[in-house]
Amino acid sequence: MHPRQLAAPAAALALALGLAACNGDPEPKVEDPPPSTSTSTLDPATSAPPTSEPTSEPTSEPPADETPEQFIRRFQAASSAMQSSGETQPYLDLTQNCQSCEDLADEVDRVYSAGGYVELGDELVRRIKRVGGVDGIAIMEYDLQIGPTTIFDSAGAAVDQFPGGTDRFQLNVRLEDGSWKVLRLNRLVDQ
Template sequence: MRHRLPGAVLLALLTVTVAGCSDDPDPEVPDPTSSTPAPTSTSSEPTSEPTTTAPTSTPTPEQETAEAFLRRFGDLERTMEETGETGPYRAISEGCEACDNLADAVERYYAAGGSVSWDGWKVLRVRPYDRLIKGSYLMSVDATPTVYRESSSGPKKRLAGGRTDYVFKLKRKGTSWVVTDKDRLVS
């Protein structure tokens, strides 16, 4: 990738480069912004304590949008199924029975030597679902097929994947959210 420098910056860089190539010593030019001469002391100790300014306020962290959270939730679900590590997925769901059931199944499969292979879903759309139910969102996804084995000796099983709609119930937690319910819509 090529970067273009503004003409003034390029000219300044060329001037410094050309000036640095000269055999003549650099002339000492006084700083025109300073009205008092610089101290001539050779001591290396500072003449006064450095001043520090404490911040006047702590910046507020940006609140995560419901859509960004649901995309992250989907990524964590994929990671959980691929690795068997359920902790991060469980940490962003509270009281979500469907979430707990999925995490329990993944833990059982991996404990028995099984596995899950799933490339996740592509989020097609996220929108508020029911204006009467605060925090409900519809997420339309295109899910990749899932291949799983419930134990090391069990047969490979397959879930087809495809277009699916989920209704999530979210609750604010700090600057983010947690999933309190997850339902698959059947069409």
């Protein structure tokens, strides 16, 4: 696959992959969220600045009583660490039969196994909210703001560069044996 097809996922988790459903199940029906559902946001004025260099290794071990919102931040940190390091397993450990997640990990494997690497721009997860749920699956949306990203080949030459921007994603997550798993990940298209 052409490196441009990795860059979009690197820049926005899956822009070029045209994220598809992670399993063959039909699209779940979205129920209205309960009235008490709140929207979580990360305030740049009161939060540490985002970085493409994780301050500590992301872990696939969930904290006690992790909320879906906390899990999304942990999942995105694992995605960023994967794209910055080429180590795909910690990211994949947070998924279950998610085809688009596996496709992204395969693209990262291809770049790094060919001697290339990714310099991922700063990321900021914003506006996480629950939009529905069905059969124990929480349907969540969040915005991902990402800075300029560059993909390099094995000789250190820039293969592709992307200016960055903000995209909205929808995930289906389920608590499995005390740990959240991503079952489906889609980039939402502006209407």
